[in-house]
Amino acid sequence: MGVRWRRVYEVCGGDWKKEGNAWIPGVYAYHISLACNHCEDPICMDACPNKAIVKKENGVVLIDYDRCMGCKYCEWTCPYGALQFDPEKRVMTKCTLCADYLEDGKAPSCVAACPMRVLHYGDLEDLEAKHGKYNEGFPLPKEKYTKPALVITPHRDAPKAQDILLQIANKEEVKK
Numbered sequence: 001m002g003v004r005w006r007r008v009y010e011v012c013g014g015d016w017k018k019e020g021n022a023w024i025p026g027v028y029a030y031h032i033s034l035a036c037n038h039c040e041d042p043i044c045m046d047a048c049p050n051k052a053i054v055k056k057e058n059g060v061v062l063i064d065y066d067r068c069m070g071c072k073y074c075e076w077t078c079p080y081g082a083l084q085f086d087p088e089k090r091v092m093t094k095c096t097l098c099a100d101y102l103e104d105g106k107a108p109s110c111v112a113a114c115p116m117r118v119l120h121y122g123d124l125e126d127l128e129a130k131h132g133k134y135n136e137g138f139p140l141p142k143e144k145y146t147k148p149a150l151v152i153t154p155h156r157d158a159p160k161a162q163d164i165l166l167q168i169a170n171k172e173e174v175k176k
Ligand code: SF4
Pocket: 035, 036, 037, 038, 039, 042, 043, 044, 045, 061, 077, 078, 079, 080, 081, 082, 083, 094, 146
């Protein structure tokens, strides 16, 4: 599968419960589409010994391929699995938020391609005003670690499902 800057996690869990003669479903399943969150406090940037990761004025976090020496320190720190090592180019890579498209006033490719219009982009404050501030929940880490520039509208069952044993159903697809 190679380098995958965006991966879709399939989360599932729960069980059926018997009440009298009836079986009541208590199962949950939802998807989270995840790439680099261009964090406000990018832990990957702090980890890079060669200052190859920079956060631009517009908030986009980019890797300077001329400075990257492929040591993978950053990969170990990102709690979102966003960093993907390119074994052919021998450099670390990740979602650039299609920075070149943004400069031309165009939407990032993932936003343009999603047939269900699930993905949006823009100024974080505007997105939060429209969609709220939820950006945690399994399998995401606590927001405090990197302050991700991310807003999620959770599936109606996702907050309820946090109390039960959840697992990633497609580990092979989303592994680093
Ligand atoms: S999601 Fe990971 S790679 Fe992207 S800015 Fe945050 S810590 Fe860095």
